[in-house]
Amino acid sequence: MENKYRVFLKGIFDVSPLMIPVVPFGLIFGVLSIDIGFSPIETMGMSLIVFGGASQIVLLQLFSGGASSLVIISSVGAVNSRHLLYGAVVSEHLSDLKLIWKIVISYFLVDQAFARSNEYFKKNKDKNKYFHLFGGGITCWVIWQTTTFLGIVLGAFIPEKLGLSFAVPLTFLALLVNDFRKLINVIVIIISGLVATFGFNYVPYKAYVIVAGIIALLTAAILTKLVKNNE
Amino acid sequence: MSNWLLIMCCGLITFLTRFSMIALLKKEMFNERIREILSFVPSAIFPAIIFPAIFLDNSGDFQLENNPKIMAAIIAMLIGIVSQNIIATIISGLASYWFLIFMV
Numbered sequence: 001m002e003n004k005y006r007v008f009l010k011g012i013f014d015v016s017p018l019m020i021p022v023v024p025f026g027l028i029f030g031v032l033s034i035d036i037g038f039s040p041i042e043t044m045g046m047s048l049i050v051f052g053g054a055s056q057i058v059l060l061q062l063f064s065g066g067a068s069s070l071v072i073i074s075s076v077g078a079v080n081s082r083h084l085l086y087g088a089v090v091s092e093h094l095s096d097l098k099l100i101w102k103i104v105i106s107y108f109l110v111d112q113a114f115a116r117s118n119e120y121f122k123k124n125k126d127k128n129k130y131f132h133l134f135g136g137g138i139t140c141w142v143i144w145q146t147t148t149f150l151g152i153v154l155g156a157f158i159p160e161k162l163g164l165s166f167a168v169p170l171t172f173l174a175l176l177v178n179d180f181r182k183l184i185n186v187i188v189i190i191i192s193g194l195v196a197t198f199g200f201n202y203v204p205y206k207a208y209v210i211v212a213g214i215i216a217l218l219t220a221a222i223l224t225k226l227v228k229n230n231e
Numbered sequence: 232m233s234n235w236l237l238i239m240c241c242g243l244i245t246f247l248t249r250f251s252m253i254a255l256l257k258k259e260m261f262n263e264r265i266r267e268i269l270s271f272v273p274s275a276i277f278p279a280i281i282f283p284a285i286f287l288d289n290s291g292d293f294q295l296e297n298n299p300k301i302m303a304a305i306i307a308m309l310i311g312i313v314s315q316n317i318i319a320t321i322i323s324g325l326a327s328y329w330f331l332i333f334m335v
Contacts, residue, residue, distance in 0.1 A: 017318040021325070042234050049242035054280065059241055069232040069240070077244040082276045087252030089269045095258040106250035115273055122270075166300055166328050169284035170307060172277040174320040177311035185274045192275050193282030200283045201291045209279045216275035221268050 004128045011117065011135025018112040018174065019143045021167035025053055026144050028165060030151015032057070036064045040152045047148040051141065052110065054168070055079040058206055071205065078207035085213065086114040093121045094130055105130060108137020115175045184223045192216035299331035 026047075033043040038060075046056050055076045062072045086109055094102060113136035120132045179185035196212035203211050232240075285304050288294040295301070307324030314320070 017321065020318070020321050038234065042238065045235070046238050046241075049238055050245050051242075052245050055241070055245060063237075069237050072237060073240045073244055076241040077248065080245045080248040083245075083248040084252050085269070085272045085276060087249055088256060089272050091253045091256040092258055092261050092266075094253055095256070099254075102253050103250065106253050107246060109249040109253075111277075118273070165284070166303065167325070169281040169300070169304065170321055170324040170328075172281045173304060173307055173324065174311060174317045175273060176277055177315055177317060177320055179274045180308065180312045185271065188271055188274045189278045193278035196279035197282045197286050200287055208283070209276065212279035213272075213276040216278070217268065217271055220271035220275060224267055 003126070004131045007126075007128050007131040008135035010120070011113070011132035011137075012139045014116040014120065014132070015112050015136035015139045018116070018171060019139065021171040021174075022053070022112070022140065022143050023147050024167045025165075025171075026147025027151040027154070029053065029056055029060070030148045030153075031155045032060050032151075034152055034155055036060050038063075043152055044145070044148060047145055050076070051107065051144065052076075052080055053144065075205045075207075078205045079209060081207070081210040082111075082213060083109060084210075085217075086111075086118075089118055090114065090121065090133065096127070097130060101130065105133055105137070108134060108141060110137060110140050112140055112171065112175070113137040119178075184220060184227070187223060188216045188220045191219050299328055299335075302331060303328035 029047070030043060033046065033056075034040065038046070046059065050056055050059070058075055058079050059072055062075055067075075087106070090109070094105060097105070113133055116136050117133040121129055124132075176185075176189065179189065192212045192215070195215050196208045199208040199211055202208075281304075283291075285300045286293060286295065286298075303324050306327040307320050310323040311317075311320035
């Protein structure tokens, strides 16, 4: 029991630095949602039920642009399809868990928690390691709900000029610091970024994220194979 | 469709993207090769969020001139490579971004 608690705290600790940019992101979401015409309860409902920052912003953008419900739902699915890959990566470490735990952990499988727990899982083998993802996920959850609420309440007082939307790419950039030193990773990073940027306007339903991700992953498969064949 | 039904559907599809692989995949399906390729998932997915957010504006047009996000991202990346530290990367990125928009 004590060990679970320690792993849980480690999860909180590891994810905490990544919460700095989530604060402005959550505020923006709250402000934007009210701006577009959702009620405060609906806005809180989105953060509680969907609990996925980027997809919630996409939801707002499409909703305000008058998109149909079907387009909105499939776009949210496309933006969140990256979680399929996160799930595939962590599933190996969660396969012995009871169904109820798989459901709970799935709800908390957000980018930041995934990234930090993935690193933790690679280094640790004990059977309570899933508490790391649980701790990290809950941390993200608390920050996301709190800042959504503050965005709703403070709305008009937050200056747009702060350019808080830069916080989003910055978070993901910080998550890659360990990968910038490895050549194959750098190539994969550049390919993914270029495909996404040039595909942004052409891939329907905002699915450019998963399209770029799959192409980059195929590149990784080919490059690692080539490296092995040359050894 | 009512707003609440829309939110519920978005929540359900989001949950399914997170849950399906965890529910369906079994430990036996993994081998070293699959693990190796999956280890590239962060490098393959995160840039697809980073690049458009930095190089494109809200309407999806290229924004290459007078764009402080590019310089701030480069500074954050360099600090990240040198320090290998997440907090240093984030703070240097935000600080240089605000410096560029308010001071320069």
